[in-house]
Amino acid sequence: MRIRPIDLVDVLVYLVVLGVFIQLFPDVISETFLLALLTAILLKVVLEVVLWAKKKIVAGIRSADTRRVRIVGAVTLLLVLPGSKFMVLGLVDLAFGDAVRLGGFFQVTALIIVLMLARAGMRWLFRRTDKSASA
Template sequence: MEPDGRPLGRAWTGVRAVDVVDVFSYLVVLGLFIQVFPAVISESFLVALLTAVLLKLVLELVLAVKKRIVARIRNSDRALIRVVNVVALLLVLPGSKFLVLELVDLVFGDAVHLGGFFQVTLLIVVLMLVRGGVRRLVIR
């Protein structure tokens, strides 16, 4: 711990060790997808690393939105509010994949191509599974 009570290494960045582990896990998964799926393309290692950082940021945002919607579903006493939030959750799930595709295209243009909707869906599922597995394995 730092003298002011913050964990070591967070004195100036605000980046947690778990965030770095997530980005490296995402980079490995992205690298595997680049090797396995011809539709998934990254021009260089640096671009793949930056894509992994972008994926980390977007997926953290999407997870926060999903958690908030699920909390509203659980805490609601009214059926109409639950139905509206379930519909919102059903829109966020596929919408997050389109968000990833559009942001990657916007930020990296032709330097990165993640394939189509189904490749991105599979990529995100694998990213979440690897993230959970690595966190269980490394962070206790």
């Protein structure tokens, strides 16, 4: 897999968002800037995998022939969404131990929502910039 410029932008945006969460929430801790950067990279990788899985599940639901397959897909999607938060917490703990803490389930959920909104906002901004540059 190639690293695209937008991937680097995502990591920088994730780093900024993570820094804001570290400042605002006492339970969100990163002992050093380097650990915060590595955490942002880990979040980028995990969120890309979760988005890929979510797209595959939604595509499976849309193309399903039977109601049973759609229900199984919907249940899988409902398990993936909260499960991804636990995966983030587990991977951060595994990779960085006590040097990085992202708080509890609700703080991680808020962090991931803000990261996804920031990601979508940057992509929207780049699409808009590309359209105005080509016009």
